[in-house]
Amino acid sequence: MEKQKVVIVGASHGGHEAAFEILDRYKNVDVTVLEAGDFVSFMSCGMKLFLEGKTTGMDNVRNFKPEDLTKVGGKIFNNTKATKLNPDKKTVTVTHTDSGKNEEIKYDKLIISSGVNPAKLPLPGIDLKNVLLMRGYDWAKKINDAQHDDSIKNVAVIGAGNGIAAAEVFEKAGKNVTLIDAGHKPLENYLNDDFTDVFEKELKKNNVKLAMDTKVEGFKGNGKVETITTNKGDIKTDLVIIAVGITPNTDWIKGAVDLDKRGYIKTNDYLKTNVDDVFAIGDAIFPFNIPANTKVPIPSAIAARHEAQYVSEHLFEEKPSRPFKGIVGAQLLEVFNA
Template structure:
């Protein structure tokens, strides 16, 4: 009896999870995974740790190696293989082997797209100069590392003050470089956090020696062969190295005219994560994910999203009509900015506005532990921001920030948002108390009580 042929495109989180789920659930599958790159499943989210010498080895910063499945006769991992076309009439994919420059058609019964995204290079003069880098993938990681260890590289300019740009700036500063961080919007991390928290983090960046330039339009990368400066409409910044972290685009050009995409190239799916093409499913960064708090499909380039989507797709892969739709995701993430740590979940003012969701917000600052413990390292200050629906008080988002690591508190917020709890529910939620860890009412209890207009305990 022939095995069911499942083809997976892309070896990052969604592709990896798809393999794991297929092997766990089914015995009669023939799995082929095609990866365009040479190095399979490099975890770009671990790049800063590598740049700061906090990993065992750069070759370990990956989800999996092809060797992990070498003994499994049901799995074949083909790197340096670029899928260029889906032939829906024949149920095949056309794949180019980039080493031999030959192409071949491979049949599928089920096709899972986990195409991922590519970092954007700014369309300005000089973008092709030497030492203008991107911040994603194995090759760029090792190239950046070499520059951080090069004493002749003194001035580094980072373009984009989102998560990746902040990581690049911090790693560069810790390597002893002069760092300028430039963004077109008015504050760093402005799409992730509201101003109450970004004001704190912008000050932290400046105090740690990062020059923060906001509301800036870059007009040119200056240089003859190598980059020497970054020019904006207002100033010019000396640059021996430019690291671009200015957003991403979906790897979906090969799908145009076959799979439905929105006007920016993101893959559209239905409530079962199926595309418009029969037996073709899509997960991960290149898709529009269903956001529970936004009640809308939005780009959410997160490993957690890709893995949950892949788990759902494989579980229902052979059902003619899936028994339940995909439940959606909240969208949570965390980051350290030098001495500060923050985590956020669900919506904020920016993302709520993007989805036309009306929200109320509350910002609370308090101590983690009882007042009889002196303020400082043993009783740190914590900031909590909550976002909720104006009438129902259903929680739609939240964030925590402190020099103490309270990021796990965002997992509580994520669960509350996923299950549509209210501010009142959070205000009365039964958490543990032990003065070595927290207060009689935990920091999230008190933050919710503050949102309801109650006095601090």
């Protein structure tokens, strides 16, 4: 009997979990994981620990090594970017970014775990040197180099959500840190006043300057960033870290898979898309949130892994024996001693 071809797009938490679960659960399967980047597979949620020197190195902040998958019978192709889904042919068109060559890869079952991209501010000067994003392997290296660069003294972090991690890292590295956000308080989109007040006090106590109710309008500098222009005046800086959220990495499936107005993948109660034999998991979907009793975005490694386990268990059922029950979505957040 010919092996069932399972293709997984994305090698991070969800893709990793699905690949190993499927290979462990089924015998007659051919599992291929496609990873757009060169490195397999960096955990952005571990970036803060790496930047604080609490890991054994950047190359170890990962879910697995390619050889871990090949040892159990799977295949992984890095530098392989999915660019189009062809439901009529049951293929994924990919571009091998190291050679520029295109290829169509056939699937019997497809699991989309392509995740999200860091949101980038479409503002004047965004391409200046020392304007960095806080997500992914390549950005982690640049941020780590920057925190050890003695010529960088003033650091501005844009985004008082996940950006508080960058603010803490650079304050501990001896930099003068300004945390900028258009909201009234740090983390106000996530927490109520009882908690935001705690974080606000902790940041101020540790010498992080807060620039709240501040809208960034652009960046200026001679080759590299020197000034952030805002609605409240200019802020001098040697480095900018942008952490203003995420956008779903779904442009490549537009027109083939149903997306909502923000580009997130629509799935049913079984994590299936509108396309036969195509499932979606991870940060680019809205899973069912048990406490909220509705579907909401939950960008979380644990969430992606639970979704991957469910899909793996029911992958070959005509109709899954049970729906995906959902997740709680609890996360841990810390800053300095809070």
